[in-house]
Amino acid sequence: MADLPAVFSIANIAFLTVFYYLARSVYRLFLHPLSKAPGPWYLAISTIPGTYYICISGRYNQLNRRLHEHYGPIVRVGPNKLSVRGEIGWQAIYGHKPREAEEWSKWPAFFVNIPPDITTAPTAEHRRLRREIIRAFSDKAIQEQQSIFHHYANLLIQRWRERDQTVIDLAKWFNFFTFDTFGDLAFGEPFGSLQGGESHPWVNLIFDSIKINKMSGFLEEFPLIKRLAILLTPPDLKRRATEHFELSEQKIRQRLTRDRGDRKDFVSYIWKSDGTGLTQQELERNASTLIVAGSETTATTLSALISYLLRNPDKYDRIAHEIRSTYKGGDEEVTLLDAANVPYVHACIEETLRLFPAVPIGAPRQVGASGGFIEQYRLPPKTLLEVPQWATHRASVNFRDPDDFIPERWLPASHAWYDEKYANDNRGVVQSFSYGPRACLGRTLAYHEMRFILSLILKNFDFEPTPEGANWVERCEHYFFWVKPPLPVKLRGLK
Numbered sequence: 001m002a003d004l005p006a007v008f009s010i011a012n013i014a015f016l017t018v019f020y021y022l023a024r025s026v027y028r029l030f031l032h033p034l035s036k037a038p039g040p041w042y043l044a045i046s047t048i049p050g051t052y053y054i055c056i057s058g059r060y061n062q063l064n065r066r067l068h069e070h071y072g073p074i075v076r077v078g079p080n081k082l083s084v085r086g087e088i089g090w091q092a093i094y095g096h097k098p099r100e101a102e103e104w105s106k107w108p109a110f111f112v113n114i115p116p117d118i119t120t121a122p123t124a125e126h127r128r129l130r131r132e133i134i135r136a137f138s139d140k141a142i143q144e145q146q147s148i149f150h151h152y153a154n155l156l157i158q159r160w161r162e163r164d165q166t167v168i169d170l171a172k173w174f175n176f177f178t179f180d181t182f183g184d185l186a187f188g189e190p191f192g193s194l195q196g197g198e199s200h201p202w203v204n205l206i207f208d209s210i211k212i213n214k215m216s217g218f219l220e221e222f223p224l225i226k227r228l229a230i231l232l233t234p235p236d237l238k239r240r241a242t243e244h245f246e247l248s249e250q251k252i253r254q255r256l257t258r259d260r261g262d263r264k265d266f267v268s269y270i271w272k273s274d275g276t277g278l279t280q281q282e283l284e285r286n287a288s289t290l291i292v293a294g295s296e297t298t299a300t301t302l303s304a305l306i307s308y309l310l311r312n313p314d315k316y317d318r319i320a321h322e323i324r325s326t327y328k329g330g331d332e333e334v335t336l337l338d339a340a341n342v343p344y345v346h347a348c349i350e351e352t353l354r355l356f357p358a359v360p361i362g363a364p365r366q367v368g369a370s371g372g373f374i375e376q377y378r379l380p381p382k383t384l385l386e387v388p389q390w391a392t393h394r395a396s397v398n399f400r401d402p403d404d405f406i407p408e409r410w411l412p413a414s415h416a417w418y419d420e421k422y423a424n425d426n427r428g429v430v431q432s433f434s435y436g437p438r439a440c441l442g443r444t445l446a447y448h449e450m451r452f453i454l455s456l457i458l459k460n461f462d463f464e465p466t467p468e469g470a471n472w473v474e475r476c477e478h479y480f481f482w483v484k485p486p487l488p489v490k491l492r493g494l495k
């Protein structure tokens with residue numbers, strides 16, 4: 001065989017490779033349009049370190065906060081990516097754009113491995129899906145769905161009465177409550193977790209695959225290894241994924257053959273049997289999304305809220321006092337739509353969403369073909385932009401005592417417990433449900449649900465901390481969804 005030309009020698013290939021990466025790093029650091037934006041050099045020269053932090057470390061929220069504290073409200077966190085704190089970024093990045101300007105789309109690579117649904121659909125498709133699905137979230141619809149929340153809340157109280165004076169994993173039980181409730185609302189039947197005291201395989205798969213899904217995002221950087229990883233995915237996980245999707249299909253098919261009469265659920269509002277709305281496949285995918293979007297987020301917020309109350313006994317006493325002095329009669333006094341009666345409960349939810357947002361890192365958007373600007377920085381097409389909730393909510397320029405749990409900052413000035421010290425807090429930067437045309441559809445429902453269940457459980461029980469449950473918030477890791485350890489607390493039933 002003839003010798004290869006000298007240019008193909010191993011030494012030359014190695015030299016050219018090193019030269020290419022050096023030249024690219026120099027370009028990205030000094031000549032790239034984003035080179036004027038502040039940020040650490042190691043995130044500017046390659047996407048690998050940033051992707052590692054987001055997909056593998058579980059602690060990107062904390063790194064991102066430290067970077068913002070050091071560099072300010074705009075930080076370059078990738079060769080073509082800026083992290084922009086909410087006081088600048090919410091409207092500019094996620095807000096409605098004037099008619100002639102193109103919407104900055106969701107970044108497709110962020111949603112690898114997720115079948116298309118309302119959260120991942122491109123702009124035009126998204127508008128159509130949102131128009132159909134939003135009907136399930138009107139005030140009237142929420143009112144008509146109340147009985148489903150009441151049913152599962154009563155079941156939760158009953159189960160906890162049976163476990164009085166014992167230690168339970170609160171994080172697990174909040175998941176049972178929310179997944180059973182939203183399962184019934186979206187699939188027409190619960191997962192049976194409150195009944196049986198055990199999580200359902202459909203739900204288990206979601207939690208078991210949080211890390212793996214995010215890690216596969218890291219492998220997008222290495223297509224060859226990704227192919228290998230797909231081949232090496234445990235057959236058990238593949239089988240469970242197939243069963244998960246088959247069960248979703250089956251549940252929706254069954255729901256569509258059933259008339260729920262007066263007991264309205266999401267499908268009652270979303271499904272049009274004349275074929276002018278969603279297809280059956282779209283309904284099935286979006287029903288699954290509604291279950292996860294509604295359950296995981298509210299269960300996480302409720303767990304974090306109780307965990308903050310347990311380490312702040314003075315706040316615990318206040319919320320318990322408010323609830324027990326407002327609802328002195330039977331449990332039927334507490335209803336889903338009672339919110340205005342318990343402003344301190346609402347303030348505790350707002351403060352938890354600030355300190356422990358369900359989506360603490362940014363959901364990236366991609367600048368359109370004509371580019372754009374943010375502050376003084378020119379953005380080339382396809383620049384990625386994100387607002388990180390964690391760094392925004394905990395910035396000392398936005399909040400006094402940013403790491404402390406102080407619900408009083410959310411009370412109206414007329415309230416007896418209002419604390420003027422926090423009058424200058426920048427409360428508008430807290431957009432835990434996101435902002436603009438793709439903001440959360442379940443925001444109002446989530447507030448109703450959380451105020452309702454908190455009022456009911458604190459009317460019926462006291463919770464005592466356990467040493468194993470200490471520092472729960474600090475032990476959570478984040479992979480777009482929170483990976484939460486158990487939250488063991490002792491139940492003490494009230495008469």
Ligand code: HEM
Pocket residue numbers: 118119120130182290291293294295297298301357358359363432433434437438439440441442443445446
């Ligand atoms: C504490 C409670 C909740 C929080 C913090 C929360 C937060 C969010 C956030 C940040 C987004 C935007 C995600 C993105 O840009 O990719 C979102 C979207 C969404 N959420 Fe929620 N959510 C909560 C509860 C709920 C509930 C109860 C439902 C209803 C079942 C729900 C349904 C949705 C839907 C359908 C979307 C997609 C909207 C669209 O793309 O047009 N969420 N949520």
